[in-house]
Every structure is written in structure tokens, then in C-alpha cells.
Amino acid sequence: MFVGTPRGGSTMFEYRFYEVSTGRVAEEVARMGAVAFDPLRGGGSLFDHYGIPRPLAEWTAITGSRLPLYGYLLHWDSLKQRDSAFPPFWADPTWHGIRDRTDADGPLVERMENWLLAASPAWNQQNDDGSDAALGGLHEMRIHHTLAGYSPHVTEYLRAIELHQLQVLGAVVLGVFDVLIGPNMPAIVSFLAWPDFETHQFAMRRLDSEPRVKVQRDTWKREHGQLLVREFEQTLLRPVPRSLPHRNFGRSR
Amino acid sequence: LSTTPEDQDYYELRLYRCTPGRMPDLHHRMGYELPPLFARHGVVRPLAYWEGYAGAGAPLYVYMLRWRDLDERFRAFGAFYNDPEWAAQRDASNAGEHMVERVDLALMRPAAIWSEFKQSHEPVEVGGIHELRLQQLDTRNVPASYRALAEVDMPHLKAHGAQILGIFSMWFGSRTPQAVYLLAWRDFQAREAAAAAHEQDRDVHEARRAEARRYGGSLFGACDSHVLQPARYGVPRSNLSEQPH
Numbered sequence: 001m002f003v004g005t006p007r008g009g010s011t012m013f014e015y016r017f018y019e020v021s022t023g024r025v026a027e028e029v030a031r032m033g034a035v036a037f038d039p040l041r042g043g044g045s046l047f048d049h050y051g052i053p054r055p056l057a058e059w060t061a062i063t064g065s066r067l068p069l070y071g072y073l074l075h076w077d078s079l080k081q082r083d084s085a086f087p088p089f090w091a092d093p094t095w096h097g098i099r100d101r102t103d104a105d106g107p108l109v110e111r112m113e114n115w116l117l118a119a120s121p122a123w124n125q126q127n128d129d130g131s132d133a134a135l136g137g138l139h140e141m142r143i144h145h146t147l148a149g150y151s152p153h154v155t156e157y158l159r160a161i162e163l164h165q166l167q168v169l170g171a172v173v174l175g176v177f178d179v180l181i182g183p184n185m186p187a188i189v190s191f192l193a194w195p196d197f198e199t200h201q202f203a204m205r206r207l208d209s210e211p212r213v214k215v216q217r218d219t220w221k222r223e224h225g226q227l228l229v230r231e232f233e234q235t236l237l238r239p240v241p242r243s244l245p246h247r248n249f250g251r252s253r
Numbered sequence: 254l255s256t257t258p259e260d261q262d263y264y265e266l267r268l269y270r271c272t273p274g275r276m277p278d279l280h281h282r283m284g285y286e287l288p289p290l291f292a293r294h295g296v297v298r299p300l301a302y303w304e305g306y307a308g309a310g311a312p313l314y315v316y317m318l319r320w321r322d323l324d325e326r327f328r329a330f331g332a333f334y335n336d337p338e339w340a341a342q343r344d345a346s347n348a349g350e351h352m353v354e355r356v357d358l359a360l361m362r363p364a365a366i367w368s369e370f371k372q373s374h375e376p377v378e379v380g381g382i383h384e385l386r387l388q389q390l391d392t393r394n395v396p397a398s399y400r401a402l403a404e405v406d407m408p409h410l411k412a413h414g415a416q417i418l419g420i421f422s423m424w425f426g427s428r429t430p431q432a433v434y435l436l437a438w439r440d441f442q443a444r445e446a447a448a449a450a451h452e453q454d455r456d457v458h459e460a461r462r463a464e465a466r467r468y469g470g471s472l473f474g475a476c477d478s479h480v481l482q483p484a485r486y487g488v489p490r491s492n493l494s495e496q497p498h
Contacts, residue, residue: 063308
């Protein structure tokens with residue numbers, strides 16, 4: 001269960017994404033495989049050895065800014081766990097060997113971002129049709145930058161209206177998070193899975209004309225003089241097949 | 254390369270971040286209300302219009318115009334913006350809320366390499382899914398970056414089903430030097446298959462390694478990609494040729 005302790009508790013999500021050197025995203029996916037998934041002589045992977053959890057999902061970006069981009073999501077029991085697991089890995093000679101070899105023609109990763117996320121109250125993990133399929137298809141990251149002080153309003157809108165409508169239109173919710181550390185806050189990040197691009201595009205047009213969405217926007221304008229979502233960002237993502245997530249990032253399994 | 258008058262033209266790229274929920278109204282404004290006012294003031298007829306629900310700035314509205322002369326461009330848009338009829342029309346259709354939250358404008362010129370990828374047949378409408386890529390280039394090696402696009406990337410894209418609608422150099426705008434190119438795909442699956450092939454292609458990898466060795470780093474910086482759908486009333490034509498009247 002991811003919820004229940006988002007702010008007061010210690011369970012935490014880390015979204016890491018890397019700006020990759022042009023033309024080398026396949027190499028970056030392979031390098032991540034070598035450290036997070038490929039078994040060492042002892043059995044587990046290098047990540048396993050240091051107690052770094054397997055990613056909940058990994059993606060390469062299809063659209064958006066600063067491509068090529070590779071991103072993955074980690075779930076930590078606590079930041080104490082995180083900060084005792086990553087630094088020894090960073091110092092590991094096997095990792096250094098892999099990195100030196102893959103960086104021989106220039107750095108594979110140009111820039112990195114890592115954001116800290118917590119499960120949002122808008123993430124209704126009870127919403128479960130019982131299916132247990134690994135979700136390929138097309139994934140989407142949606143970021144709602146909210147007006148400072150109004151995140152609870154937008155959270156409630158996402159929970160009751162937008163995410164509900166998007167599911168009716170074919171999306172499966174992977175996860176919904178508040179950004180605790182990251183740029184351009186306050187922000188709420190949703191990860192969705194879609195069967196295909198056509199379903200996604202149809203849904204985007206329909207969402208804007210949904211009566212409940214329109215009513216909410218009109219209410220915001222009437223009561224607050226503006227929309228409470230200050231800025232919106234959208235990125236289409238291609239999930240990496242070796243780590244396809246399940247509904248609610250597997251919480252319901 | 255021979256220089257035709259067309260090579261000297263300016264292409265104006267207009268990216269509008271649309272207020273959520275107002276895309277249908279914006280289509281109506283751009284497709285039906287504005288053309289007579291544009292014509293009155295000498296704003297050229299746009300080459301194409303698109304909407305984007307799949308990338309930065311979404312919902313995104315995009316259109317492109319071609320100008321012979323920038324003085325003429327500023328005169329025409331200035332006259333248009335000063336027309337009281339535009340102000341009245343805008344206020345009426347805005348209905349108390351701006352339809353456009355933010356605008357990114359760029360003036361581009363055709364990249365010399367575009368001529369190598371033009372369609373030779375009579376211009377026809379190009380449907381499907383379109384993709385706008387804004388590719389930052391190595392400031393130290395701009396000509397080599399365009400050569401690499403022409404010799405490595407564009408042929409690969411073409412061989413995997415892309416139709417090249419246009420290739421430009423950012424002339425006035427952000428993050429120069431930047432190559433801007435516009436591709437058409439049969440559908441999204443074709444685009445994805447081509448992207449996967451490009452990522453895995455050994456020749457492309459070898460070319461990138463050779464470039465990095467020769468130039469002391471990558472010729473290409475970060476890229477922005479927008480997947481767009483052409484608007485019914487302004488589907489682009491091959492080579493971004495003018496719309497028929």
C-alpha cells in the first residue's frame with residue numbers, strides 16, 4: 001500500500017530522468033539493464049546487491065522537451081534507506097567499469113534530474129477492475145502546476161473529475177503524486193497507460209469538452225478569477241518492456 | 254547548391270499554448286474568422302495549421318507562414334493588430350478569457366539541405382500524423398551538423414516512411430543554432446517503428462561515434478518533439494507549398 005503516509009510517513013518515490021546524448025538512448029537503456037537487472041556472478045543485479053529496488057517502471061520519452069530522455073521511478077521505504085543504498089553503489093568498481101566503458105565516446109548522460117514524489121490523495125488505489133495485466137502500449141506523464149495554495153482544490157478535481165473521465169476514455173492510472181522536491185512547484189504528476197495513440201488523442205479532445213470539466217473550470221474562474229492549474233505539461237512515454245508496470249504500479253497485486 | 258528565390262524566404266513558426274478547453278474556439282477563429290482580416294492587411298495565407306495534444310505546451314496550436322520580406326511581415330501584422338475589427342472580434346470570441354496563454358514565435362529560413370529532400374511531383378495535401386522537431390546543434394560545428402542530418406538522419410527517416418515537409422534553420426528565436434524540421438507519418442505506429450529502428454541502427458550509432466571523435470563531442474544537443482495533427486481547413490501540402498486559393 002503506497003498511500004496512508006505520504007507526507008507524515010517515510011515512504012517515498014524518486015523519479016529520475018536523464019537527458020541522454022543524441023542517438024544513444026538504446027545504450028542508456030542497456031546500461032541501466034546492466035546495473036539494475038542483469039545478474040552478477042553472485043545471482044542478483046548490482047542494484048539488488050546494494051538494496052536499490054527494481055524500478056516500478058522505466059520509460060524513454062516520445063514527445064516533450066530535452067529529448068532523448070530516459071526516466072525511471074523508484075519506491076523507497078524511507079530516504080534513510082535510499083541514502084544508505086545509492087552512495088555505495090556510486091562508489092562500486094563494477095559500476096565504474098561499466099560507466100567508463102559506456103562513456104568512452106563521451107558521456108552517455110548529459111544531465112540528470114531527480115525529483116522526490118509522494119502518493120497523492122488523488123490516487124484512488126481502490127479503483128481496480130481486478131485485471132493484472134502488465135501495461136505496455138503508450139504511457140503519458142501529465143504535470144499539473146497548480147496555483148500556490150490551491151493544490152488541494154486541484155487534487156480534488158483530479159480525483160473526482162479528470163482522472164475519472166480519463167479512465168472512462170480508456171486510460172489506466174499507474175500513479176498520481178505530489179512533487180515534494182522538484183522544479184516549478186507546486187505540481188501534481190500523473191502517470192497513465194493508454195492502449196494506443198489514437199485512444200489518447202481522442203481522449204484529450206473529449207476531456208476538454210466534458211461537461212464536468214467545463215463546469216469546474218467555470219467555477220474556478222468565477223470563484224478565484226482564474227484557473228487553478230497555472231501550467232500543464234504533457235509527455236508521451238514509451239515503456240521499457242523489461243519493467244512494464246501494472247495498474248496502480250502494482251499496489252493491488 | 255543553387256540559390257533560388259524560394260531559398261531566401263522566411264518561414265514564421267507560431268506556437269500557441271491554448272487555454273484549456275478553448276481549442277475548438279481557437280480553430281474557429283484561425284480557420285474562419287481571421288482569414289478575411291489577414292487578407293485585408295496583407296498577412297500571407299498560412300501554409301498549414303495544426304493542433305498538438307502530445308508534448309510541451311499542450312494543448313498546443315501551431316501555424317506557419319512564409320514571407321518574402323520581413324519589413325512586409327511587420328507592416329502587415331502591425332496593421333492587422335491595429336484593426337479595430339480584430340480587437341472587437343477578439344473580445345467577442347474571447348468571451349472574458351484569453352484563448353491563448355502564451356506564444357512562442359520564431360523566424361526560420363530554409364536549411365540548404367532541404368532542397369535534397371523535396372518532393373518533385375506537383376504539390377498535394379499531406380495527411381497523417383505530423384511531427385515538429387527542434388534540434389539544438391553544436392555551436393562550433395553548425396555546417397557539419399546539417400551535413401550529418403542530411404547524410405545520416407534524413408535518409409533514415411525517409412527510408413522508414415517519413416515524408417519530409419520542411420527543414421529550417423532558426424533565424425530569430427530561442428536556442429540558436431537550432432535545426433527545425435517537420436515530418437509527416439502515415440500514423441503514430443509508423444513513427445514509433447521508425448524511432449525504434451533509428452535508436453537501434455548500427456550505421457547511425459557508428460556515425461554518431463565518428464562525429465563525436467572528429468568534433469570532440471556530439472553535434473546534437475537536446476531536441477524538442479511535438480506530435481501534431483493537421484487541421485482540416487489547413488492541411489499542409491508537400492514541400493509546404495502555398496495553399497491553393
